[in-house]
Amino acid sequence: MELETVEQRHAFIKKLVSEAFSFEDSLVHDSEHQDDWFSALNTAEDLVVIEEFIRTEEILLDAFAEMEDVPFADEPGRKFFMSIVDANLVTFVDEILWDRIGYAFDNVHDRYFATAEGIAFKKNMRDKLATLMETYENIYDL
Amino acid sequence: MELSTADRRHEFVGKMIEAAFKFMDSMDTEDSDEDMDWGGAEVVTDDLLAVEKMIEAEQIFLDTLAKMESVPDRCESAKCALIFKDGLDEFVQNILLGRLNHAAKILDEWGFRSERGIKFKDDFYDKIDSLIEIYQQYYDEDD
Numbered sequence: 001m002e003l004e005t006v007e008q009r010h011a012f013i014k015k016l017v018s019e020a021f022s023f024e025d026s027l028v029h030d031s032e033h034q035d036d037w038f039s040a041l042n043t044a045e046d047l048v049v050i051e052e053f054i055r056t057e058e059i060l061l062d063a064f065a066e067m068e069d070v071p072f073a074d075e076p077g078r079k080f081f082m083s084i085v086d087a088n089l090v091t092f093v094d095e096i097l098w099d100r101i102g103y104a105f106d107n108v109h110d111r112y113f114a115t116a117e118g119i120a121f122k123k124n125m126r127d128k129l130a131t132l133m134e135t136y137e138n139i140y141d142l
Numbered sequence: 143m144e145l146s147t148a149d150r151r152h153e154f155v156g157k158m159i160e161a162a163f164k165f166m167d168s169m170d171t172e173d174s175d176e177d178m179d180w181g182g183a184e185v186v187t188d189d190l191l192a193v194e195k196m197i198e199a200e201q202i203f204l205d206t207l208a209k210m211e212s213v214p215d216r217c218e219s220a221k222c223a224l225i226f227k228d229g230l231d232e233f234v235q236n237i238l239l240g241r242l243n244h245a246a247k248i249l250d251e252w253g254f255r256s257e258r259g260i261k262f263k264d265d266f267y268d269k270i271d272s273l274i275e276i277y278q279q280y281y282d283e284d285d
């Protein structure tokens with residue numbers, strides 16, 4: 001899946017959220033599955049927060065697109081203004097969004113899954129979150 | 143505690159998180175009522191950890207807005223600052239308030255049972271409510 005645009009990244013995380021919830025839903029509530037159920041639920045909740053921050057990234061990018069259309073009297077003035085805006089976006093992505101993806105990655109890495117399905121789920125989530133982190137590192141040059 | 147700046151709100155939520163962890167540590171998970179209440183506090187704490195991060199985002203956005211507004215007064219920079227402020231409002235209304243409301247809903251619906259659990263619920267409900275009120279005011283003022 002391509003992750004170049006924020007819409008693609010949003011779709012990607014939404015899919016992960018629904019995968020995590022449907023895995024959690026599919027588990028029988030017995031002692032064998034209790035660890036997996038709890039770990040999957042916590043993973044899903046971490047993913048929901050990432051989704052909220054990608055929505056925030058979308059809000060910011062929409063605002064910037066709108067600013068691009070504001071006619072400036074002079075080019076240096078526009079450049080100076082847009083540099084403030086760019087710095088804001090990079091700081092947000094670095095300190096908030098990317099940080100939170102790392103937090104979810106570490107959590108899923110540390111969580112205990114008992115069954116083979118649980119272990120496969122964990123590996124899949126870890127790989128997808130790593131891909132997402134790498135995408136942000138490349139796009140925003142972190 | 144005054145909640146009029148993002149720094150103060152950040153500190154306020156940080157203290158709530160600390161108090162929530164302390165509360166969870168104090169609960170006896172062998173007791174079924176206290177164990178149930180522990181679970182409710184855990185869900186609310188997860189929300190508060192997300193809110194703390196969102197207030198950090200708010201701090202970044204407010205710093206940017208201050209920088210934009212300090213650019214010598216020209217109509218194009220004022221226009222851009224307004225667009226950015228609309229984005230900030232959208233973030234507060236949809237993302238930050240969404241999380242706070244979620245935390246309030248959990249507290250309301252969890253069904254805290256033990257004496258200490260009910261006290262925790264009442265205390266945290268009031269605190270989250272005052273944050274919600276602050277953010278709603280902030281949003282209304284901009285409209």
